[in-house]
Amino acid sequence: MNAIAPAGASAAAFLARHAARAGASAARDAAAEWLGRAGLPRSGVEAWKYTSLRALGDVAFAAAPAQADPARVEAILAEAGRVFGLEPGLPRAVLVNGRFDPALSRLPAGVRAVRFNEATDLPSADDVASALNALLAEDGLVLHVASGHDAGRMALLSVVIAGDTPLSVHPRHRIVLEPGARLSLLDLAVGQGNYLNNPVIDIAVADGASLVHAKLQAEDVSARHLAVVHADIGAGAHYDSFTLTLGAGLARHEVHARLGAEGGVVHVNGAQLLDGRQHADLTSVITHGAPACNSRQTVKNVLSEHARGVFQGKILVERIAQKTDGYQMNQALLLSETAEIDAKPELEIYADDVRCSHGATVGALDGDQLFYLRSRGVAEHEARAILVKAFLHDAVALMGDDMLRAVLDRAVESWWNRKDA
Incomplete structure (x- = not known):
């Protein structure tokens, strides 16, 4: 079975935009040849096994x-x-x-x-x-x-x-x-x-x-x-x-x-x-x-x-x-x-x-940890927030720059507040 789908509307539109450009470099022409032959990966491509570009392939950007x-x-x-x-x-x-x-x-x-x-x-x-x-x-x-x-x-x-x-x-x-x-x-x-x-x-x-x-x-x-x-x-x-x-x-x-x-x-x-x-x-x-x-x-x-x-x-x-x-x-x-x-x-x-x-x-989420927090008077949404942030903390803490780490912490906080609103 062919692992590569036909070019589709999206790839065709990309190739048309390339064709309309005059004096393209060799690297662009090589990319056009590759995309025209292969299209966008769908099923059967190991590197894209879990991520389908089907929705992308049907849009003429x-x-x-x-x-x-x-x-x-x-x-x-x-x-x-x-x-x-x-x-x-x-x-x-x-x-x-x-x-x-x-x-x-x-x-x-x-x-x-x-x-x-x-x-x-x-x-x-x-x-x-x-x-x-x-x-x-x-x-x-x-x-x-x-x-x-x-x-x-x-x-x-x-x-x-x-x-x-x-x-x-x-x-x-x-x-x-x-x-x-x-x-x-x-x-x-x-x-x-x-x-x-x-x-x-x-x-x-x-x-x-x-x-x-x-x-x-x-x-x-x-x-x-x-x-x-x-x-x-x-x-x-x-x-x-x-x-x-x-x-x-x-x-x-x-x-x-x-x-x-x-x-x-x-x-x-x-x-x-x-x-x-x-x-x-x-x-x-x-x-x-x-x-x-x-x-x-x-x-x-x-x-x-x-x-x-x-x-x-x-x-x-x-x-x-x-x-x-x-x-x-x-x-x-x-x-x-x-x-x-x-x-x-x-x-x-x-x-x-x-x-x-x-x-x-x-x-x-650990039910025992959630119960412990609830039993101490913490509201459920606050208890869930505490456990989620604790789960993420040791990953974000790996960022070696203090200011960048603070930005990531703020981003995590804003995501949870928006989700939990």
């Missing part, structure tokens, strides 16, 4: 307009700042409908930013979301931190506004930290309406550098979100990431991290908080390609009503990667009998001197 109502954009940014407790003076790069808006942006000292250039910033793609992004990327940023410089904190803010016509945006970013450089990045996606947000970030963390990357996806439930991070980690370098998924009706966040030199460290932690009929998928592949590297991954899911969460995590240890230390854990808390979690932790090890472990647990 149009290109987003270059301009959006400035007052509406400002209102969305102000609301995000209030809800998530963003510092008013936090340096930021703002994208509106997938395009960089310099008027709304203020970059930190020591961070050099240049606009996306398809001739240099489109490497070949071997996954669906990256190929789609390569096909249609129009804007984005290359952020560059010089050797030995501590750039502090900044935000990468994406705002998408759609009306009656379904839109798609495909921002492409690259973050480069030279040896010894440091940066803490809040990657926040918000928006309103029916759209597809398909961001791709290519990350290079050179020897001895450190990137703290907190992603908060809090988009409209009518939106779809397909994102990919490709990260290459140098010798003694650190990539500390946390992805918190709250929004979009359909979301998938992929992380492909490679430890290519001795002593590198990767953390790919996250949480998915879903209700209604939301579907969110966190898929990761962490490749140990050098000796004495360390990876950690803890992913928590809180699912209610008919929500479905997916975790697919793979640790690949190549033969050269002796002295590898890898850990992976996925835990799910189901708040209703109709919520669902699919977990597939995986180890693929070719070295013989390693320490690797993985696991997965699924459960409901």
